[in-house]
Amino acid sequence: MPAFTALRGYPYSVPTDPTDVAGDIQALAEAVDTDLQALQAIVGPRPMARVRGVTSVTTEGATADFADLPMELIDFNVGGAIAPLTSGKVQILLPGMWMVVSTYIYMQPAGPNVASIGVDLMDTAANNEIGRSSTHLFPAGTEFQRNMDVSGMKQVVPGLSDTLHLRAETRRFAAASTAVTFRDRTMTLLRMTES
Numbered sequence: 001m002p003a004f005t006a007l008r009g010y011p012y013s014v015p016t017d018p019t020d021v022a023g024d025i026q027a028l029a030e031a032v033d034t035d036l037q038a039l040q041a042i043v044g045p046r047p048m049a050r051v052r053g054v055t056s057v058t059t060e061g062a063t064a065d066f067a068d069l070p071m072e073l074i075d076f077n078v079g080g081a082i083a084p085l086t087s088g089k090v091q092i093l094l095p096g097m098w099m100v101v102s103t104y105i106y107m108q109p110a111g112p113n114v115a116s117i118g119v120d121l122m123d124t125a126a127n128n129e130i131g132r133s134s135t136h137l138f139p140a141g142t143e144f145q146r147n148m149d150v151s152g153m154k155q156v157v158p159g160l161s162d163t164l165h166l167r168a169e170t171r172r173f174a175a176a177s178t179a180v181t182f183r184d185r186t187m188t189l190l191r192m193t194e195s
Contacts, residue, residue: 047079059170069166095158104185113178124163
């Protein structure tokens with residue numbers, strides 16, 4: 001008569017059992033298979049979403065210049081993670097700790113006056129940054145564009161929803177207008193915990 005593990009109930013042979021290697025291995029495999037099917041049914045997919053923006057946005061103005069980078073398309077929305085896009089912003093619907101990773105492409109500045117180019121990952125309601133990236137390295141020669149990313153974490157409280165957006169930031173050495181164009185961008189959201 002086989003014994004069973006205390007936690008998962010998997011069968012194993014005891015010294016007094018008759019030798020049946022094939023049967024014992026089959027019984028263990030079937031027990032593991034049944035257990036994994038039950039676990040898979042409970043776990044389900046992790047809520048996540050990815051959105052993107054494709055319309056170019058150009059900053060052109062004062063020494064410090066900001067512009068929203070709207071999100072326009074939903075690539076996927078697993079588990080009802082986000083609401084439909086409005087005003088280019090992303091509204092998280094489920095509570096928990098969320099990891100957010102965004103990528104963006106910026107073009108070669110139109111002149112030599114640009115000091116830095118960056119993007120802020122913004123908590124819209126609190127109007128503060130949850131992530132920021134900037135660079136002083138610009139595309140040169142025939143490169144024309146570069147890719148960068150920005151990431152952050154956001155705690156969403158049960159019963160509330162939070163809205164995020166990307167904001168371009170261009171800093172110049174002087175007030176002379178030098179255009180910087182931001183192109184394609186993405187925002188990927190992944191719920192890490194449920195509370």
